[in-house]
Amino acid sequence: MTLDRPQRILRLAAVAGLAVLVVAPWMVSLYKVHVLNVLIINIIMAISLNLIMGYSGQFAKANVAFMGLGAYTMGLLVTRADWSFWIAWPTGALLAAAVGTLVALPALRLRGLYLAIITISFVLIVHWTFLHARFLTGGASGFSVPHPNYGGLPIPNTQATYYLSLLTLLGAIWMVRNLVASGFGRSLLCLAEQELVAPALGINVYATKIAVFALSGLLAGFAGGLHAVTLQFIDPQNFWLLQLVIQLCMVALGGVASLLGSVLGASIMTLLIEVLRAFKGLWEFAIGAILLVTIVFFPRGIAGLIEHFFPTLRERRHRP
């Protein structure tokens, strides 16, 4: 397939961005490696949320809870049961996916605001459990998590974890890109725009919703495990409403139903929060203002803006 000019430029930018991310750990301070690592995890979370909110148009906001479940499951298995990280991590993600399936069940009946509040309630209850099941979770003070065992890998642990996150992100992008450019992805968009028409096209709405919740939970669960080993600490405050709202902003800023949007939105938000960290009131105002301007003038976010000027950069919905 031949690429036109904007497509070549985008591909070049993606390769350049990836190259920067690959060499960065050796060029910048450990702290900046840490920030980049958090940025990568935020992108995974934005993709996870975008799958549910953007692609399939469901007002479900339980993703931080899935992330927390992934983190706590991994952390507890490693610290309390002496499991290897390499088994505990996917276990946490699978648990998050399983719980995602459970949360999908009420979502089959509920719409809009009602779905939003039931999933927000779920987030609050999960957070509350982390906070109050002290014998297990250490309550509000959280608990420390060791580095994963990288065996004989000849690089420091911080960098190794960073590369693990990067690999996970690439895997997630590859898979989600395959999924959204397929019959499954098209049926998600049909759910978002024409939910009543979907079954008349032979789309099993229930199965599709359950699948997308499980998938979103799986991604968030993996991200949660990575988050825990990146911070080497699990703190219940990281799986609360504020993070939920910030992730919502990442998706809205970048653009709904767009992978490129998830990447850009999460990157911009993470860097902005980082730069303005010392001035909390200022970053809140700045984020609010940027978000408001974006949503008023470009309802489909930055990705929508890009597609408007370069229609060939539209995300593909079929790739034979």
Add this chain to the structure above:
Amino acid sequence: MFFDLLASGIALGSIYGLVALGMVVVYKGARAVNFAHGEVFATAAFIGYLLTANGLDYWAALLLAILATTILGILIERGAYRPLADASDLSLIIATIAVSFMIKGVVRTSYGTRGDFVVYPPIFSFEPLIIQGVFIQRQHLVLGTVAVVCMILFGLFFALTRHGKMMQAVSEDKDAAALVGINVRLVFLWIWGIGSLLGGLAGVLMAPITLVYPDMGLSILVKSFAAAVLGGFDSLAGAVIGGLLMGIFEQMLSGYAGTMFQDIAGFSVIILVLLVRPSGLFGSKEQTRV
């Protein structure tokens, strides 16, 4: 103990009800969920605090604070709602979230060196009243009474006055309302102004029994949103009843089972209610149409 808890539950619940009522007014009238409503509440509390701290009487501070939040509501309408009136629900929600960030940023900056938590001067002494053996905080009594009176006044306003009826007409069908000569844009301003007024009122009423801090908006927003959903979100009476139920249930659970349960009591109920009744207790059922 039961009646003590009931009394404080009603007081707290009437605050949730007031905030929820503000959200439902905006939702019914303008088809928008105002996620900045919690920040309106917090702003009112903070302005009230600044004014009382500078020597103003509680009630004068209350009036000025709710006037300020009414203007804030009108500004939100102009800045975030009007440009997006025909956009998707998601865009509108994001816009109000954006506004909530902006307000919170400004409020937090205004706290300046005051620190993160400030204490609102109490209206009365903390010594409780004892009526028929039931302990009632004076503050709770005032709070509950004012909230209930305001709800009644608001109900009368909505049902009887010309402006109230215009708001009803616009919420039923804004195109038809425009056809019969109602200035829809002006009514939207009213709706957002009144919605915010209710939120601000709750903020100043609540402030003396809690601390005032920049992040106080989020938790009240979520609780009132939950109360509104519990009541059905498009029912004014439902919002008030939902709020009261939330408040009573919270106090009961924290009284009998432990204060740690206070924070999630309402949300567990929400989940149960929505599983049984997907449109809340008093909400109208969504119609499917092809």
Add this chain to the structure above:
Amino acid sequence: MTAALTLQGVSISFGGILALDNVSCEVPAGQLRGIIGPNGSGKTTLLNVISRIYPVSAGAIRLFDDDITRWPNHAVARHGVMRTYQRVALVNQLTVLENVMLGLHATRTQPLLGIAFRTSGYRRLEREAVDRSRETLEFIGIEHLADRKGDELSGGQMRLVEIARAIVARPRVLLLDEPAAGLSLVRIDEIAALVRRINGELGVTVILVEHVLNLVMSLCERISVLVSGQLLVESGSPSEVQEDPRVREAYLGQARARGHGHGPGKGDEA
């Protein structure tokens, strides 16, 4: 001749009002059946009941040899009942070609793992889907629109795309809900020719609900007349229906009640 679709005593009520009252009829396989009736007589409701959007209150629906009365609605589509809508329901985020590919959901389950890992088996499936969708667009004569987005089309083009989406999976029964609504005369002729070809060349049983009476009269072999939720005429030839005084009375009665001189107008019913 086998019956493609059989309705036995089908009733449905909304809030106590009977929208369909004891409707029984049989559509033989391969037939092009028209359904007419004044506004609000329950025509669209009938289609919604057949495609199982609404559950029936009483009665039974059979599709060839299967009793589909209690089936979930996606299963009905998977067994070969596809439809179009009064208000065109395309997915605007998808191109025309991708919208048509949506119609193929009726014939296949989505192999999620195959999709996630892009196996060769899945890619072959996707290539077939593209090919079949292109063929269908060519059959209708709109292959030049393949890469347009849903919301960049004219009303007539949208209707054609929706028909393409409904026939790409070669349904056994096609339900058309007012395909001519809002179209110019020339466009209506095009739709008529297309429906005839779908019925004739593809052998699809077609049930056509339509307000444009000329279209129904010239196109359909048999016509059912629905008035106030009841079948006034179960199945008649166009001339029988035209000469039936009861049919004329039903239409005139409505026209008189609305104070209009002419026959059935445009309207929408849930």
